[in-house]
Amino acid sequence: MGRLRYKRIGVMGGTFDPIHNGHLVTAEEAWKQFRLDLVLFVPSGHPPHKEDRRSLDAENRYLMTVIATANNPHFQVSRMEIDRPGPSYTIDTIRELHRVYGKNTEIFFITGADAILEILTWKDPERILEECVFIAATRPGYDLRRLEESLPETERARHATDPRVLVMEIPALAISSTDIRRRVSEGRPIRYLVPEGVWEFIEKNGFYR
Numbered sequence: 001m002g003r004l005r006y007k008r009i010g011v012m013g014g015t016f017d018p019i020h021n022g023h024l025v026t027a028e029e030a031w032k033q034f035r036l037d038l039v040l041f042v043p044s045g046h047p048p049h050k051e052d053r054r055s056l057d058a059e060n061r062y063l064m065t066v067i068a069t070a071n072n073p074h075f076q077v078s079r080m081e082i083d084r085p086g087p088s089y090t091i092d093t094i095r096e097l098h099r100v101y102g103k104n105t106e107i108f109f110i111t112g113a114d115a116i117l118e119i120l121t122w123k124d125p126e127r128i129l130e131e132c133v134f135i136a137a138t139r140p141g142y143d144l145r146r147l148e149e150s151l152p153e154t155e156r157a158r159h160a161t162d163p164r165v166l167v168m169e170i171p172a173l174a175i176s177s178t179d180i181r182r183r184v185s186e187g188r189p190i191r192y193l194v195p196e197g198v199w200e201f202i203e204k205n206g207f208y209r
Helices: 021-033 058-069 090-101 113-119 125-131 144-150 153-158 177-185 196-205
Strands: 008-014 038-043 075-077 106-112 133-138 165-169
Touching: 008 021, 008 090, 021 038, 021 058, 021 106, 021 133, 021 165, 038 058, 058 075, 058 196, 090 106, 090 125, 106 113, 113 133, 113 144, 144 165
Parallel strands: 008 038, 008 106, 038 075, 106 133, 133 165
Antiparallel strands: none
């Protein structure tokens, strides 16, 4: 059923610790601008590149993501990485999505431009670029030369005719999960930085204090 319905799937990966309005604005803009059938939020289970900080447990991050996206019919949340044992790697998620939705489904991985710079330093970046298209969410005025220079040499050669990294400007990217956690720990307000239900969930459970 999924294979018949979805031909262009956007994937929002991340720890979502917590999910905030910047994530939702980014997902909505990508859905509209790139004519996606669905945006799938995939909270990470054990992010291998963030072991220097103890994240909130996966179940609570998943619940906050469900709360934040519940009223949008073209948003869904996947437990794919949470239920998968071991570290969460982007390439494994992309391949699993192709198994679920079919090889002909286009996968658009939506993330921040700085995160893409990091991803392209991982193992086999050419293979990742073959498996999906990246949508790089940037703040207005972001220096795109950094992004272009980070592409593998083979990708740079074809970038003009078949770009695998697309750029999308999002003013709301000034919001960050790091700043939200810091504000909570300092007793400062976050109410209009996150969806109302997520704010209530954080308040009720005393997270990040």
